[in-house]
Amino acid sequence: xxxxxxxxxxxxxxxxxxxxxxxxxxxxxxxxxxxxxxxxxxxxxxxxxxxxxxxxxxxxxxxxxxxxxxxxxxxxxxxxxxxxxxxxxxxxxxxxxxxxxxxxxxxxxxxxxxxxxxxxxxxxxxxxxxxxxxxxxxxxxxxxxxxxxxxxxxxxxxxxxxxxxxxxxxxxxxxxxxxxxxxxxxxxxxxxxxxxxxxxxxxxxxxxxxxxxxxxxxxxxxxxxxxxxxxxxxxxxxxxxxxxxxxxxxxxxxxxxxxxx
Amino acid sequence: xxxxxxxxxxxxxxxxxxxxxxxxxxxxxxxxxxxxxxxxxxxxxxxxxxxxxxxxxxxxxxxxxxxxxxxxxxxxxxxxxxxxxxxxxxxxxxxxxxxxxxxxxxxxxxxxxxxxxxxxxxxxxxxxxxxxxxxxxxxxxxxxxxxxxxxxxxxxxxxxxxxxxxxxxxxxxxxxxxxxxxxxxxxxxxxxxxxxxxxxxxxxxxxxxxxxxxxxxxxxxxxxxxxxxxxxxxxxxxxxx
Numbered sequence: 001x002x003x004x005x006x007x008x009x010x011x012x013x014x015x016x017x018x019x020x021x022x023x024x025x026x027x028x029x030x031x032x033x034x035x036x037x038x039x040x041x042x043x044x045x046x047x048x049x050x051x052x053x054x055x056x057x058x059x060x061x062x063x064x065x066x067x068x069x070x071x072x073x074x075x076x077x078x079x080x081x082x083x084x085x086x087x088x089x090x091x092x093x094x095x096x097x098x099x100x101x102x103x104x105x106x107x108x109x110x111x112x113x114x115x116x117x118x119x120x121x122x123x124x125x126x127x128x129x130x131x132x133x134x135x136x137x138x139x140x141x142x143x144x145x146x147x148x149x150x151x152x153x154x155x156x157x158x159x160x161x162x163x164x165x166x167x168x169x170x171x172x173x174x175x176x177x178x179x180x181x182x183x184x185x186x187x188x189x190x191x192x193x194x195x196x197x198x199x200x201x202x203x204x205x206x207x208x209x210x211x212x213x214x215x216x217x218x219x220x221x222x223x224x225x226x227x228x229x230x231x232x233x234x235x236x237x238x239x240x241x242x243x244x245x246x247x248x249x250x251x252x253x254x255x256x257x258x259x260x261x
Numbered sequence: 262x263x264x265x266x267x268x269x270x271x272x273x274x275x276x277x278x279x280x281x282x283x284x285x286x287x288x289x290x291x292x293x294x295x296x297x298x299x300x301x302x303x304x305x306x307x308x309x310x311x312x313x314x315x316x317x318x319x320x321x322x323x324x325x326x327x328x329x330x331x332x333x334x335x336x337x338x339x340x341x342x343x344x345x346x347x348x349x350x351x352x353x354x355x356x357x358x359x360x361x362x363x364x365x366x367x368x369x370x371x372x373x374x375x376x377x378x379x380x381x382x383x384x385x386x387x388x389x390x391x392x393x394x395x396x397x398x399x400x401x402x403x404x405x406x407x408x409x410x411x412x413x414x415x416x417x418x419x420x421x422x423x424x425x426x427x428x429x430x431x432x433x434x435x436x437x438x439x440x441x442x443x444x445x446x447x448x449x450x451x452x453x454x455x456x457x458x459x460x461x462x463x464x465x466x467x468x469x470x471x472x473x474x475x476x477x478x479x480x481x482x483x484x485x486x487x488x489x490x491x492x493x494x495x496x497x498x499x500x501x502x
Contacts, residue, residue: 245364
């Protein structure tokens with residue numbers, strides 16, 4: 001009897017694996033589409049002549065390091081034209097910095113990060129060009145409110161007036177947020193659990209929710225016979241305080257600067 | 262008769278066994294379906310993305326050999342010069358003159374001079390309260406974020422009470438020139454304006470320093486305020502995040 005059910009279970013797994021394989025192939029096709037879109041977007045971008053002249057395709061690591069630095073400083077100078085808070089993520093240094101007009105106002109240490117291999121598929125020249133300009137955030141979602149607004153109804157007269165009470169500054173909500181930047185890049189921020197070796201329940205649930213959201217979008221596209229969409233993702237783990245500071249500081253259409261290597 | 266009873270009993274037993282067996286089959290079938298669905302979603306969510314990443318890593322960008330650039334010493338020198346100029350421009354953005362940085366999330370400030378931190382401490386910033394009146398006026402009390410400059414400095418400031426300060430106490434709003442508009446002794450010994458009515462000033466509510474309690478202004482204790490006032494000049498930069 002048990003053998004019979006095992007056999008049935010194995011038979012049921014066959015179509016599952018077949019469907020998973022089909023999804024995998026569609027996803028790879030989506031990746032290639034995303035690579036083409038990314039390259040096309042930045043090829044059409046008009047940079048100044050100096051930046052166009054600098055970026056070359058080379059295997060020389062020292063020259064690439066210089067190109068990288070050039071792109072990084074160029075992006076920071078571009079971002080300094082804005083008066084608002086800019087987020088600068090430097091992976092070699094493992095730091096996430098907030099800048100205003102080019103001045104560092106806050107530096108946070110990145111505990112762990114994961115960068116999609118999507119960027120290894122991009123033509124280096126186009127990638128450096130992309131990194132030499134800040135990315136603009138189009139959408140943000142988070143586990144905490146952007147503006148922790150409290151509504152207070154004014155008293156009708158002095159008899160109803162109560163002096164302000166001491167605000168509740170306890171900090172219990174887990175901090176997870178997602179920034180979606182143009183042209184289609186996802187930057188996930190997760191707070192590091194207090195005990196780094198312990199897996200955070202909230203983190204696992206948030207991770208499942210994020211992954212499920214992508215899957216459901218893909219399934220919807222499949223059902224409507226549309227091409228799947230792929231957005232490269234970057235995942236960062238930061239201390240909760242720093243994550244909260246960064247999320248509350250950056251505006252809705254924030255600029256992000258990346259230094260990948 | 263006994264044989265008939267035994268036969269009947271056996272048939273009933275078989276029927277009940279049959280029913281249990283059928284129920285077991287349905288349960289097992291349901292379990293298989295649920296496990297299959299869970300396995301399916303688990304594969305799609307947790308197996309496909311890393312496999313996709315692996316394929317991307319293996320099939321990275323392969324540049325055509327004709328387009329590969331081999332830099333000469335002259336090329337190195339050129340790019341180093343360009344990067345150096347960029348770096349100098351970037352470093353020059355940090356002012357050598359005194360400036361202050363305010364963290365509104367955790368209500369802290371840092372004062373810099375000659376690009377070095379010379380003082381830091383607690384302050385109070387906007388409470389993120391939305392005050393709604395009964396006559397279609399509302400005010401939001403938050404400290405604005407971004408880049409500002411010190412536009413004015415004053416000693417022994419007197420607070421000119423805006424309309425919301427009367428509304429939130431349930432008082433009628435007086436005329437613009439009414440004496441009740443002016444209140445001395447609540448802003449500390451110094452005040453610095455950063456524009457749009459926002460000030461850096463002192464406070465009589467020192468126990469609330471470090472908490473988001475203000476109506477948008479930045480409050481400091483007396484010692485910090487004096488140090489900031491004496492360090493910053495007109496036009497000094499204020500960075501609020």
